[in-house]
Amino acid sequence: MYPCLRIKMSSEELPGLYIHVPFCGSKCFYCDFYSVCSRSWICAWLKALRTEMALYSEEFPVFDSLYLGGGTPSILDVRELLELFESLAKHFAFSTVSEMTMEVNPESLSHEKLKAVASFGLNRLSLGVQSLNDADLKYLGRRHNSAQALRAFDICRGAGFSNVSVDLIYGLETQSLKSWKNTLDTILEFRPEHISCYQLTFEKSTALWKMRKSGRVRSIGEKMEAAFFIWTSRYLQRRGYRHYEVSNFAAGPEFMCRHNRKYWRHVPYLGLGPSAHSLSIKPMAGDFRDRTLRRWWNVKSVSDYCRLLSEGKKPVEGTEILSKDQFELEALDLGLRTEDGLAMNLVENYPHSQRVLSQWQKSGFIKVSEGRVKPTRRGFLVSDSLAVMLQN
Ligand code: SF4
Numbered sequence: 001m002y003p004c005l006r007i008k009m010s011s012e013e014l015p016g017l018y019i020h021v022p023f024c025g026s027k028c029f030y031c032d033f034y035s036v037c038s039r040s041w042i043c044a045w046l047k048a049l050r051t052e053m054a055l056y057s058e059e060f061p062v063f064d065s066l067y068l069g070g071g072t073p074s075i076l077d078v079r080e081l082l083e084l085f086e087s088l089a090k091h092f093a094f095s096t097v098s099e100m101t102m103e104v105n106p107e108s109l110s111h112e113k114l115k116a117v118a119s120f121g122l123n124r125l126s127l128g129v130q131s132l133n134d135a136d137l138k139y140l141g142r143r144h145n146s147a148q149a150l151r152a153f154d155i156c157r158g159a160g161f162s163n164v165s166v167d168l169i170y171g172l173e174t175q176s177l178k179s180w181k182n183t184l185d186t187i188l189e190f191r192p193e194h195i196s197c198y199q200l201t202f203e204k205s206t207a208l209w210k211m212r213k214s215g216r217v218r219s220i221g222e223k224m225e226a227a228f229f230i231w232t233s234r235y236l237q238r239r240g241y242r243h244y245e246v247s248n249f250a251a252g253p254e255f256m257c258r259h260n261r262k263y264w265r266h267v268p269y270l271g272l273g274p275s276a277h278s279l280s281i282k283p284m285a286g287d288f289r290d291r292t293l294r295r296w297w298n299v300k301s302v303s304d305y306c307r308l309l310s311e312g313k314k315p316v317e318g319t320e321i322l323s324k325d326q327f328e329l330e331a332l333d334l335g336l337r338t339e340d341g342l343a344m345n346l347v348e349n350y351p352h353s354q355r356v357l358s359q360w361q362k363s364g365f366i367k368v369s370e371g372r373v374k375p376t377r378r379g380f381l382v383s384d385s386l387a388v389m390l391q392n
Pocket residue numbers: 023024025026027028031032033035070071072105128
């Protein structure tokens with residue numbers, strides 16, 4: 001076993017590490033994340049990943065979070081997981097307070113795998129349940145059924161994980177508010193520490209998008225989507241969950257996702273694996289507006305990824321330097337999606353800010369407190385358009 005090296009330092013400003021595991025048993029109808037439905041590339045991918053880690057270990061020696069996402073990380077068998085952890089332990093260290101998450105799916109989960117994962121130091125699981133209604137699961141093209149999802153939660157707890165997040169999807173035409181409530185009620189019996197509720201979207205090039213185009217499925221419409229959103233937020237808040245980001249609820253502040261918060265706050269992160277994105281910031285200290293933010297992203301195709309690394313090259317497909325305007329627009333967008341909101345001085349830079357803020361307050365979209373502009377529940381619902389309104 002290869003427990004990771006822990007360094008005694010604690011800061012939410014330390015970078016996070018994301019690893020993209022690009023393998024799935026089959027493609028869910030709604031999914032536009034990059035993955036291949038074959039295990040035949042796993043061996044080559046593990047080797048390439050090890051090389052990629054070596055290329056970044058000097059620039060990013062210590063992390064404060066790890067997120068194994070995908071794809072389906074739990075598709076890896078115990079031997080493959082151990083190989084991955086051995087590479088991680090060789091190249092990187094993690095702060096003692098690191099949050100270390102792995103995404104797991106009900107159909108590819110076992111006690112043995114989770115014990116291996118825990119012995120490396122992973123301390124959080126994100127379980128892809130999506131729904132506890134078998135008709136919904138079929139509509140989404142998931143490989144598991146509701147009984148498997150419930151057993152999976154027991155396996156997570158049985159392996160000693162006391163920080164488990166559950167992913168759910170709402171806004172399906174097979175779903176009523178009543179059946180959505182049944183899913184939530186059953187999930188709440190397990191008292192997960194974190195719940196992510198995503199609204200179904202029809203992403204271009206997914207199977208669901210094609211089915212909608214050909215009239216085989218349809219969207220429930222904006223009005224119903226808004227009703228689901230508001231109802232879900234109220235329901236989970238009444239049951240003790242904090243609605244801290246548009247799609248995310250935590251059973252307490254200690255369970256808010258430390259890794260995702262880095263994305264939302266422009267803290268640097270390194271993404272390894274096909275299609276992964278990274279962000280570096282130089283210099284690390286000082287006003288954000290005087291710093292250079294560089295973002296880069298890897299090639300998508302696992303075969304290109306493995307080939308480039310076998311030639312000793314970084315598998316980078318593109319790079320951009322964020323301009324001050326881009327950074328500010330992103331900061332507005334991301335800030336308005338979280339309960340923390342935005343620092344007033346970021347908003348005040350805009351010429352019509354006073355008028356727009358007063359409109360938002362009258363409409364019940366924001367509250368202003370402690371020098372910050374904080375979105376309300378109704379504000380979360382329209383957060384995407386608020387940043388645009390401020391700019392125009
Ligand atoms: S939703 Fe998850 S399991 Fe389904 S295809 Fe996408 S990455 Fe794979």
